[in-house]
Amino acid sequence: MTRSIRPAALRPSAAERARTVAGRPAAAVCAAGIDGSRVLAHTITAHGQVLLVVPTDGEVCTAVRASADGDLAALLMVTDHAPVPLHDAVRAQVWLSGWLTPVEPADQQEALLAFADVAPVGALLDVGSTATLLSLDLAEVVLGECGAVTEVDPDDYLAAVPDPLAAVEADMLQHLDASHPEQLALLASRVPAEWAGGGTVRPLGLDRFGFRLRFEQPAGHHRDVRVPFPAPVTGPEDLGVAVQRLLCAAERACPGR
Structure with missing residues (x-):
């Protein structure tokens, strides 16, 4: 069971x-x-094209080729796992629904370059032999996170x-989890006791707005x-200063530490 506490x-x-x-x-x-066929790689290009690399002899590519209309209504499900061991490691999922079509041979080189600009993965080298490049014409986006499901406008998503x-x-x-328990405890001290509810604190997430902590209870x-953070950061180069300011604020609030 997950209970997400949402302070302002x-x-x-x-x-x-x-x-x-x-x-x-x-x-x-x-x-x-088709129930959860594997994807070798996927990305969204700088121009908002959703691209997938799948095995040429796999069930997805076979179904696309067999479609009478030349496309396949499909759902791409992407799962976000926490990078540290947790009882419930799935942090979020995104479901992208639309129609899959093969990228035309005349457009394939440009699409591969656009793919590689965002995600230079090795699977791209297999396109044309054991792998096939598909495009997803996006119709619906749904985000599942913190026990809630949110529909996202596809245009907002692509933008x-x-x-x-x-x-x-x-x-x-x-x-942080392996080497800095004192800093993790300082971050946890910023959470009111009634929100934390006791339990063991673990680092759950990090984004430009700050940290997300998980308090795991013995009962599961x-x-x-x-x-x-005091203010959102713009990139990794700002992260060190933002973390230091957050920890200093926590130390001032806990003078006895």
Whole structure:
């Protein structure tokens, strides 16, 4: 059971969160007769094109080729897992619904370059041999997070920018969890006791607005709480100063530590 505590604080919009979650590598396609087929790679290009790389001999590519209309109604599900061990490791999911079509040969080179600009993954090298490049004509976006499901306008989703700390978040949280228990405790001290509810504090997330902490209860329940920076950061280069200011504020509030 998850209970998300929402103090008044700045936080990413649903569109920004959806774009950030959609950048995670764990993805699968669902369609009629297809229950979670693996995706080798996926991305959204700078021009807002949703692209997928799938096995050429897999069930998704086979279904697209067999479609009488030349496209396949499908859902791309992307799962965001916490970078530290937690009882419930799934932080969020994004469901992108629309129609899958093969990228035309004449457009493939340009599409591959646009894909590589955002996500230079090795699977792109297999396109044309063991892998196929597909395009998803986006119709619906849904974000599932903190026990809530939010519909996101596809235009807002495509216009949003992923969180600028997404690439460094995992390393930061793993380092905090493994090597800095005192700093983690200081961050937890910023949370009122009635929100924290006791339990063991773990680092859950990090974005431009601040940290998210999880308080895990012995019975298996947990509470997620946001600890904001004094001001949102613009990128990794601002992170060190923002964290230091947050920790200094926590130390001043807890003079006996």
